[in-house]
Amino acid sequence: MKKSSAVTSQPSLYLFLLLLLPLQAQSSDDLIDTVCKQTPFCDLCEACLRPLTPSPSDSKSLASAMANVVLGNMTDTLSYIQSLIRHSHDPAAERALAQCAELYRPVVRFNIPQAIEAMQRGEFGFALYVLGDAEKQTDSCQKRINSTMADDESSVALTARNQLFKNLCDVAISVFKSLMNSS
Numbered sequence: 001m002k003k004s005s006a007v008t009s010q011p012s013l014y015l016f017l018l019l020l021l022p023l024q025a026q027s028s029d030d031l032i033d034t035v036c037k038q039t040p041f042c043d044l045c046e047a048c049l050r051p052l053t054p055s056p057s058d059s060k061s062l063a064s065a066m067a068n069v070v071l072g073n074m075t076d077t078l079s080y081i082q083s084l085i086r087h088s089h090d091p092a093a094e095r096a097l098a099q100c101a102e103l104y105r106p107v108v109r110f111n112i113p114q115a116i117e118a119m120q121r122g123e124f125g126f127a128l129y130v131l132g133d134a135e136k137q138t139d140s141c142q143k144r145i146n147s148t149m150a151d152d153e154s155s156v157a158l159t160a161r162n163q164l165f166k167n168l169c170d171v172a173i174s175v176f177k178s179l180m181n182s183s
Helices: 011-021 029-035 041-047 059-087 089-122 124-148 155-180
Strands: none
Touching: 029 041, 029 059, 029 089, 029 155, 041 155, 059 089, 059 124, 059 155, 089 124, 089 155, 124 155
16 A cells, blocks of 8 residues: 555644634624634634635625635545546546546536625525535545545545535535525
């Protein structure tokens, strides 16, 4: 079993995001604080949104920022999968990874960008649908990985990336729902 140089574990990604949190105290009426407390992963939400410059100042910009974080993460995961494909020597693993890439490409190129546009028009329902569908694509990919590459080190890293993506989607869905309920 070869050790991949492109492997990054979820804990190190999460730690990196947490270290980006500013240490200054925020007021209790702070939009990010208020919205993130309503999500299933408050620390992850804050780690994604606090470092942004300029800081999202209204509900729409906050939702857009979170959607862009999700898109960036999925884009990074797709690049990681493509890197694994290039370095794979196992035909079965390569097929599973190629199937994952086929699932993720339309999500990155079309679905999430369209959801961001719809959300900016106030159509949060479509954005919620797209993020839910993106999570299903991640689940399908993960099933393929689990059945083909179960004990490979790169599959552990991909599993961590998939889980982080799902957590980000859960945060974004919560943000969108809270914004829908407040409008």
